[in-house]
Amino acid sequence: MNKTEYLSILDSSLRSLPPEERREVIEFYYSYFDDAMENGKTEQQIIDELGAPGQIVSKILADNGFKAKSAASQYAFQQASQKNSVWSGLKGVVLAVVAILVGLPGALIIGIPLACVALGLLIALFCIILGLGIAAVAIAVAFCIASVQAFIMLPQTGPAAIGWAIMFMGLGIFFGTLIYQLAVLIIKGVSVLSKKLLNRVEESRRKKAVNN
């Protein structure tokens, strides 16, 4: 990590603060880097002296009445310390789209009921696919058993039944992975949405407190 990354993690993690305070924090640490480098310290030494940005962010947000570990600071810190693969970036986009399409219009603009309807539809879709998946797996198992029996009894019908069994097994696996991916999407989408809602609630509550 270098000075620019350090400062930009601080900056992006403190987005929920009022702009004046956020600026004050960044100017403070920017100044610190300048003074330290004037005294011959390297960026790495300075970062070691100051400590992890996540720690500073947690403390500042906690002092401002936010929960100690905000999703934003964790995310920003992870972004800087991990190498992002194209796949995780893509996943992020898909999750964001799902969350936006399902949650935000309903909950934030129109109201909670529409969000529930959307969520209900998604759950219904999930159940249909789950049902199909289970049915496919059940049929596959049944065919397997039947084909084994048939194979033992009648050599002619045996191989064809196995063919059917394999096909249904394939269908079962396909639906199974589809369900898994969808489940992951739903869970992540809901958690992203709920964190967004939580932040918005905290923001409006804090704004009211500051204005009083």
Add this chain to the structure above:
Amino acid sequence: MSNEKFKYELNDLCIMAILAQGDSYGYQINQELLEVLDMSESTLYPALKKLERQGILQSYSREHGGRLRRYCRLTPGGLRVLGEAKIEWQALRDWIDSKLMGVNTDEQN
């Protein structure tokens, strides 16, 4: 003799003591703190901000090399708090020393 318990964070006590010697700024304060304290668990800006919120220190900007540097000054109220902290610190220090030395220097009992 005061029965007040020591209620300050060591960090805060040191910052107050540093500022009692004169106005200072972030980098300079931290260098002094680093002489004796392990700063890995504490964070500089939040600590200073907290003391400012409590009215113990006041901050002001002064230009240095084309940019603004944030200085801290101990307020009169902060000096009073430091005076109380000094008494409590001395009591704590004596108590610890006596335990460490294995000799009870307590005059009360």
